[in-house]
């Protein structure tokens with residue numbers, strides 16, 4: 328079965344150790360969140376898993392066939408319009424231009440973009456629209472593993488809910504797997520099968536929580552209650568409030 332396996336992973340920037348002996352496994356069709364305070368090494372961990380940074384110590388085995396990313400900072404190419412930004416990853420896979428454009432348009436519509444937006448450049452898009460484009464670009468290749476780094480942080484609650492529900496549908500019905508980095512416990516509770524708490528200086532996993540409730544049934548009440556319970560947990564208190 329496809330999986331992402333992280334074994335004894337440690338990492339330093341120069342003399343500063345950022346991650347210390349991280350271990351976890353993300354299985355197919357599961358969502359694993361890493362939560363922790365700012366500067367704790369969450370983004371570094373995700374970049375190592377996504378092969379954006381080189382591993383120094385430890386091991387990462389990723390057997391998922393197609394992986395893609397969405398970050399808080401959408402990193403759209405400013406000189407390309409909406410559809411060209413989305414279709415780029417397809418063209419990189421040698422899919423012919425006509426088919427790539429059609430696929431890009433289809434996913435753009437699914438992500439709530441309108442035909443009149445297709446020719447716009449990133450500078451003419453709102454933050455929410457840019458994030459829709461970023462998700463479309465990530466999903467157009469039909470990834471099996473999605474790396475998400477705080478992609479909902481700057482979004483209004485309506486768009487956040489819409490994109491989260493879209494992802495939950497892909498996880499539950501198409502076995503999408505997600506490695507999700509966030510400092511928002513409620514987001515993690517809404518989406519995850521498992522939440523790892525990353526204590527900073529250096530980043531170490533100090534606690535893991537499993538959530539069994541079916542994701543599509545996690546309403547606001549469930550998310551509030553579960554988050555409130557976690558906020559009373561010693562490890563969460565120590566990591567977020569005493570760190």
Ligand SMILES: Nc1ncnc2c1ncn2[C@@H]1O[C@H](COP(=O)(O)OP(=O)(O)OP(=O)(O)O)[C@@H](O)[C@H]1O
Nearest residue numbers: 340341345363364365366367368369370371372510
């Ligand atoms: N390229 C870099 N060079 C040197 N130090 C870095 C670099 N990137 C990150 N760091 C440092 O590594 C530590 C962890 O940063 P990282 O961005 O991984 O944390 P984070 O938990 O994702 O934080 P946030 O939630 O604020 O994004 C921080 O002290 C940061 O200053």
